Amino acid sequence: MSQWDKIIPKPRTTFVQVKCPDCGNEQSIFSHIANTVKCNICGTVLAEPTGGKAKFKGEVVKALE
Numbered sequence: 001m002s003q004w005d006k007i008i009p010k011p012r013t014t015f016v017q018v019k020c021p022d023c024g025n026e027q028s029i030f031s032h033i034a035n036t037v038k039c040n041i042c043g044t045v046l047a048e049p050t051g052g053k054a055k056f057k058g059e060v061v062k063a064l065e
């Protein structure tokens with residue numbers, strides 16, 4: 001094991017790409033949010049904070065780690 005393995009912590013947060021159920025816009029959203037995230041195009045709520053990992057309202061297309 002190299003020294004770097006001990007120093008650099010593994011990231012515990014990720015971005016996910018969520019598809020808006022209303023307009024089909026795909027948007028990258030932080031997995032741990034503090035505030036409600038809305039679609040940039042139509043304003044539909046895409047993710048709500050839960051205190052931990054966000055609750056996604058749209059289809060999660062992929063996780064971007």
Ligand SMILES: [Zn+2]
Nearest residue numbers: 020023039042
């Ligand atoms: Zn939308």
